[in-house]
Amino acid sequence: MPKVKVPRKSTSIDMTAMCDVSFLLLTFFMLTSKFRPPEVVPIDLPNARTQTKLDHVMTITVDKSGAAYFSLTETSDRAELLENMLRKHKEIQLTNNQKNAFKGLDMFGFSLAEMPGVLALNPQQFKAYKQNGIPTDSSKCELAEWVLQARYVDPAMKIAIKGDRLSNIKAIKDVMTALTERVGVNKFNLITTLAGNADKQAIKQEGE
Amino acid sequence: MAEINSSDSGSKKKHGGKTRSKKMSTKVDLTPMVDLAFLLITFFMLTTTLNKPNAMELNMPKKDKTENIKINEELLLNIILDKENAVWWYEGTTVSDLKKTVFANEKGIRDIIYWKQNKLEKSYGSKDTMICIIKTTDDAKFENMVDALDEMDITHIKRYALQDIQPMEIEAIKNGGTAQVDR
Secondary structure (H helix, E strand, C coil): CCCCCCCCCCCCCCHHHHHHHHHHHHHHHHHHHCCCCCCCCCCCCCCECCCCCCCCCEEEEECCCCCCEEEECHHHHHHHHHHHHHHHCCCCCCEEEEEEEHHCCCCCCCCCCCHHHHHHHHHHHHHHHCCCCCCCCCCCHHHHHHHHHHHHHHCEEEEEEEEEECCCCHHHHHHHHHHHHCCCEEEEEEEEEECCHHHHHHHHHHCC | CCCCCCCCCHHHHHHHCCCCCCCCEEEEEECHHHHHHHHHHHHHHHHHHHCEEEEEEEECCCCCCCCCCCCCHHHHHEECCCCCCEEEEECCCCCCCEEEEECCHHHHHHHHHHHHHHHHHHHCHHHHHHEEEEEECCCCCCCHHHHHHHHHHHCCCCCEEEEEECHHHHHHHHCECCCCCCC
């Protein structure tokens, strides 16, 4: 009687399917991730222990000199925000080119009066243009209007204040009063960075 | 890990003298490619989640609420942030003797908070009774405010508020801590 031969099987597995899946995932992650928007103003964030992550926010940036900037992450939200704002301010007329220019802005810090002029600038001119910040003073608080209109775009959006370490507390407080008194928002987030130096690391461990 | 070449090209060579082109397997080893793809996936996954900013939440009281809430004076600790990272503090509601300290891990404002917490724990049985009021002079920096809020987080103070500074307190700081109390 002949022995039953066990057929020798190859140990290698067909990798094609796995390769397909991994590249599908790779494509997905590459397409969904966004590039970090170019920084209009350099912001040196204050250190804190908190590690809560934020998503889906409108950001009010306050730089060292106290000028306020406003930013929305989604381009579609930006377009809607501009439409809302123009509906309220009939005196401002923008061409389609200017509207598109606004859609492309990650962050802006100019008053409504300046807006048509600034949006008409070409990219090079815009880069050289020094933005003075959105007015936050109590007589003409345009920042509050922007925030209010942005909240109409998406009421679920959180509000974050991104202040420079060395910006004066008064500028931040102006923004806060604008939010609490004019928009009626009492809950907002302060963007910080995780403590980096050894001293702050010690705090972290101590706290835990 | 390479694919085993199952075509018996070796035996054919012996029979015919003709030089035949080798029949190569069309299968390619995809393992390195999968390795690379997963490496890139990991990279993109990590970078997208790490890009989100850290934030501390801040709740401000509603301004239209004007009702006065009566609280025990003993529970209060006032912290006033001043220029050059200085911190002034006093207990209770009477602005009389402000003491100066700094933000530090030891011998700073945190030790004072701990001291006050211990004091309250002894007399009221709980640390959480403490109420911290944070005020700022106009010369303070945003960093100071974040530091102060961070201290609240570190020392686990449940009740704290940001308030506007009183003229009396500004006066006291100008005088180096001692306020002239009108009697």
